[in-house]
Every structure is written in structure tokens, then in C-alpha cells.
Amino acid sequence: MTSQDPAPTVTGERPPAEPRLPQERRLVTEIPGPRSQELHKRRTAAVPPGVGSVLPVYVTDADGGVVVDADGNSLIDFGSGIAVTNVGNANPRVAARVKAQADRFTHTCFMVAPYESYVAVCENLNRITPGDHEKRSFLVNSGAEAVENGVKIARYATGRQAVVVFDHGYHGRTLLTMTLTAKNLPYKHGFGPYAPEVYRMPLAYPYRWPTGPENCGPEAAAQAIDQIGKQIGATNVAALVIEPIQGEGGFIEPAPGFLPALAEFCRANGILFIADEVQTGFARTGDMFACEHEGVVPDIVATAKGIAGGLPLAAVTGRADIMDKVHGGGLGGTYGGNPLACEAALAVLEEIEEGKLTERARRIGEIMLPRLRVLAENRPEIGDVRGRGAMIAIELVRPGTKEPDPELTARIARRCHEQGLLVLTAGTYGNVLRFLPPLVIPEGLLTEGLDLLEAAFTG
Template sequence: MTEVPQERKLVTAVPGPRSQELMARKSAAVADGVGVTLPVFVTRAGGGIIEDVDGNRLIDFGSGIAVTSVGNSAEAVVRRAAAQLAEFTHTCFMVTPYEGYVEVAERLAELTPGDHPKKSALFNSGAEAVENAVKIARAHTKRPAVVVFDHGYHGRTNLTMALTAKNMPYKEGFGPFAPEVYRVPLAYGYRWLTGPEHAAEEAAAQAIDMINKQIGAEHVAAIVIEPIAGEGGFIEPAKGFLPRIAQFAKNNGIVFVADEIQTGFCRTGQWFASEHEGLVPDLITTAKGIAGGLPLAAVTGRAEIMDAAHAGGLGGTYGGNPVACAAALGAIETMKELDLNARARRIGEVMLPRLRAMQEKFPVIGEVRGRGAMIAVELVEPGTKQPDPAVTAAVAKACHAAGLVVLTCGTYGNVLRFLPPLVIGEDLLNEGLDIIEDAFAGV
């Protein structure tokens, strides 16, 4: 395993000539629907650095969309995955099982909120996890309806596109979508019309009223929500909103599903973002940060709910692949050994004051928000709350040119999001913030 020097280095323009050649090959061979945020082709990565084929080293504030929280080549992940590769790559857990799958399920039972008996089922992607959580909830409740929220994102399969709020690029042209999905308001404090101080109470009241009137609570199998809306703009619902929705679900026999795919595994400074308000979800969906970059996802929850599906009703050929399970055990080992919850909190302590100082300088920054190492700035036309996606794209482009990987998101395309690896050095963190400040000054 080669160590990647932990310093930014630009030897060509970004993207360089070799990356441009490879992009031409990509255009000829890969479907146009598979987009690219930053067209640099990677040769190696680790810590807080991505190195491309032209020899440029970029600071990583994206983590492959919150996947490589332990770094792109964490020692324990590589060691455990390599050892498993040498033994066997696959048998299919549903045919002849193996211990790694069981061990991951045991770790998930230990780490997720609540001390009730828990079980898990493993899959390949976040969308699969959400889809299976809905299947399990329907099997348990014998009810059809699923409630989701404005600004929510839950995946790209047919059912999870229906659950996802934003049309472009996730849903445009791909319908019709799965039925019995209902959308209700989210307590988006920054954009709540009567002000953030009223958002939790009013949004919860509206959501509950809509469920009762338009669906009937007795017909709802599951309420599915991200504790912090990810693709929707890193929106942390106004404090008090999530507990009210969870209590409503409990009172009405509805399975409360926390989609922790982007927020889970130390990203927000706790193992799971649900813990910030003391939530104990019935089911939790996880993926992204779970396995240090290998494809793995899970549904974990109350044993009596998880056991509702009949034998053979859950699974998939690759679900809980042995190499991915080994990687997950290595990622969890790394998170514990390095106390990545504390590292995530420290990243927030460094980033948030710097970004708030920028907000004072640059009136285009409407709000700075986030928890731990899941941080965003929402950009608006100065003096208004009118979203400014053009400036957002320009700032991101300037960061990319300077050797910093940043991502955008948001229902209105006007949010810059920062997801640095939790193992990034503070020198790189501060250098990345300098680049962001220069980008705002330049734009």
C-alpha cells in the first residue's frame, strides 16, 4: 500500500492533458447519463488527498459523497479486504453463508441507537437499503402507504425515485413511479415563511395534518426521513421536528425509518445523526461510509419488525459480499481506534467559524449550517433568499481549478457541501478553507 503525500500539488491545469484524453474515451464508451463532477482521473488516494493521472494532488472535501470517511485506503480496510480476497470472493450468503456477514450485523446491532433486540439485512447500495426498509415495514404493518418529506433524497431505483423529492436530475423522464408515496413538509428553518423559530412546530403540525387527512394514519406503513437532508441541501430539520414525527409514528403503529446513508458512521460527530435528538428509529438504513469505499448497505432495526418478511423475501446475489463485509469490519475498527466521532466534531470546530467569517464578508452566503464534518453553505442573491445556483457553480469551479474537490447539492442547486474525510489533516483542512475564501473573493 503506497502512501499518498499529504500536500496539494498542481503540475498542470485541472483537468490535465491525460485526464482530458481519458474523458474523451469516457465520452465514447460510457453512457452520457453517467455524469462527472470533476473530470480528473484518479490513480491513487488516501488521507485528505486525491492524486490524478497528470500528477496533480487535490485536497478532498467530497469523500466520494461521504463514502471514504476513513480515507480511501485505510490500513484496516485494505488489510481485512485483502485477506478475504485471498480466501474467497463470493459464495452468496443465501446459498452458503459466512461469518463476516453475521459479524457486520452484530456490529450494527451494537452501534445503532437503542438497546432493544436488533437484526440486520445487508445489501449493495443505499437505494436497495431504503427499498428493503419499505418492504419490511409493509410486511410488518400490512399497510401500503409510505410518507416522505420535501427536499428528501432516497435513491435512483423506481421506488426510491418516487421517495426522492427533486426532479432534475434524479427523476426527469424516468416515470411513472411507484404508487402509495406521499410527501409532506420538512422543517427547513432557513426557508420557513414564518421564520426558523416556528418551523419545527408548524411543519410537524402540517405534516401530521396532511397524513391524517390525505392518507389516514392507519394506512401508513412507514415514515422515511433523513435526520439531515443530504442531497436536498444538508438541511438539519428545526430542533424538535424529528422527535414529534417519531412520536406520531409510534402513536399510530407506523414504522419510523431513519435514512442515515449519508449521515451515518461518525459523519456528524455521533455514530448516527439520530442520536443528536435522542431518536431511536425502528429501522435505520446505512451505506456510504459503512465499508471504506466498498459497496455495502444495511437495514438494521427492531428484531420483531426485521423478522416480518418471510424466508427468501429479502436478499440479493451480492448482498453482504464477503469482501465488502471484511472492509466494513476494517472501517468500524478504524472509526473506533481513531475516535472518528471526535475527529468529525473537530472538523466542524475548524470549518464552521471560518465559513461564518466568510458569511460576514460575502453577502452571497445566506446560511452556514451543518454538524461535525457534514457542512454546507447556501448561496443566495445578496439581500434576498433567492437561490443563486450560477454563483454556486462558479465557486465550485474555481475551487476545482485550484485543486480542491467540492460538491454542490440542494433542491435549488445553490448549496456548496463539504464532506472531508474524517482522517484529513488540519493543515489540509485550513488550506481548503483558504481556497474556498479565494474562490468567493474571485467570483
């Protein structure tokens, strides 16, 4: 399929391509090995320490559910580049379309001389994002840029200034999105002053809700709505920005009813509901977008990460009547919708739809969640198991309490890394292990990764 073809539709399940690399864990050196350690010395002389890395192995190849480092070690991938390589790293369809586009042209700037693949990506986003209303989309480079543009559009369209965000939220590292983000270290510390007119409300965090998870959704929604009315005034609010499942905040899935109640409040008060689907989008949670789980239809959706299989691309999709209000030239950017990234995105959408990767994400959850719940029954350090689809987490606490245990979390992650399992940490308190395997990971490799995780708890 070329970018001149119509927008793709579901054509039935297609068997996945045969993996290019052996789908196996293989350790030939310690982790990190000597070659990675050598490269790390070069890195420390060239790159500032503010740019961190979860695991200092230097990758030379990746495919399916494995990443291979410079020493020849093959590690099981439970990170997907932070929910980016949903369709697998170097996916053959993605790679082929990018290569073909690179042979034609690499950049013209869509705002100077446009091209069809940009339009095709936007047509697809208008089709697949929640709601059957008329939509418009435009393309940018990163999730932070998408969220920031969503807020910009909301302020322009409503004539209001205030923006509501939530505890534990993460939205990016630009000035505005740092302001929207809840966590101080490492994201905000020392980088102020921050943008004005941003107000933070309580989140429906079931595990930590004072009156219990069964009361969390309605009580948290009522508190947030009450505080908006008292502290800001609903008629001053341009937008409410929320992740349908929080990412860096610890994969917190808001209690049932919370998101629908907020969406209804927004509709009743002329507030635009912006769903930050940067980490949750593109089949990751078992739905194409996480807000579909409770039937929430946002006014604006910000997407990135899994959209283009690893190439830098992000998007803002919104109601046509909102998006069309912005004056000509008010939106855009030099690299937004680069033609290589657009071709990658078209290939990713084909892979998701033809390969039925939303179903695959649900299958991953069906394998992981029961295993982790059994582990939690035997390990009092695991306070909570949560998530949907292939976006799963465990929260670690000191036994007999809900006191976060970030030190144990770091130790477990390190043990996993040493045994060839790439896992990520997260959470406001640094006490969450999060799991984001590629949606194409073989089930045997997924099960082996869970075995390694269990072994890491016995030390």
C-alpha cells in the first residue's frame, strides 16, 4: 500500500512476519558487558548526566520481544521504548515503507510543499479516535508538543485561560507540560518558574483512596468538581487534561466512573476534555485508545509514542468545530509530520488493524495479570497489581503498610536487568514496576520474563 491509496481499513487477521532475530534470552557476558561499559565511558564524556538511562547496555539490534546489546546479549523487552514499539522493533512493514520514502524524499516541510502521506495519517486518526463526529488532525513531533498544542487550541477556541490537571499526572518536559506534570523529581526540580493558570485536582487512585476503592470513583469526581467550582470557577476553565491511565505516575487506572463524570461535567460547562493518550494509545491497553474502555469521547486527543513504530511523530485530533477556529499559520512546525514518520505511521496502523493487535494486547493482560496476582498473594511487598491489556504494573510497599518502597523497587529492577529482563520503574513515589512488552512478543518469551520477575523477588 502506498500513501496514494485510501485510508486503511480492517481486512482480517494477517499472520505476523517471522522474527528476524531468535526470540530468546541469551546472556554471554555480565550486564552491562565490557563493550557496553566502554561505550558508557564515551557517553559520560559527551552527554550531560541529566539525560538518564534505565539500563546502560548499548543496543545494536532489536526485533519482536528482544533487544541485543553490543556484547551479544539478548534481553527480553518489557519496555518497548516506553510504549513506542508496540508493533515490534524494526517491524518489516514499517522498515520497508520508511526505506522506500527515504529513496524518494526526506523533507519538504508540510507547510511549504505538502504531501499525501501526511493527509492520509490525519484521515486515519480522524477515523479511529473515539467519537463519530467530524474531526481534524495535525501532526507534530512529540507527546509534549501534542499536549501543549491541545491546550493552546482549547484556550483559543474557548477564550478562557485556566487548565485543570490531576495528581500523579505526567504530560512532558516543555515549560507548559512540565507545569502540567505533577512530579517534582526528576521532571520539575529547579526548572521554574512555571506557566500560569494551571490547577491540580485529586485523582481517583483506587489503591490509595482513603475510603476504599469501591468509593473512589464517585468521591474523587465529586471532590475534583467541587474544587474546580470553588478555586477556579467552571466558566474560567478552557480545558481539563488527563491521561486515561496514568503513565509515569505509576500506571494508575482511575476508578470506574471517574472519567465519565469529568467528561459530563466538561460538556455541561463548556470545558474541553483533552485525553492525553500518548502512552495509552494505539492498542496498548486492549482498546485502540484507553478512554474507549468507559465510552469517554474527548474533545481533543493527544497521541504520540506508539503512532509510528519508533520514528518521531505525534498528533492532535479534535472536533472540527474546535480545530477549525484557529487562524491560518497558528499551528504547525518545521518537522511536524515528516514524510518518513508518516509512512511509518501508516504501516503501524495497518499492522495494528490487520494483525488485530488490540486483541493481542488483551491476551498479554490475560497472561500477565493472573501470574502477578498470584505472586502478590505470596509477596507482601506487592501492595497492588493493576493495569489493562499490555500496560501492567505492580506497586511495592513495606509489608503490612502502604508506605512506598522505592529502594526495593530499584533492587528488583536491577536484578531483572542482570538476568536479561528489561523492565521500567515509575510512580510518584518511585515504587512501581511497569511492564510494556511489545504487542508481538511471543508468549513463551512473555512467560519467561514473568519467571525472571518472580525469581527477582527471592533474590
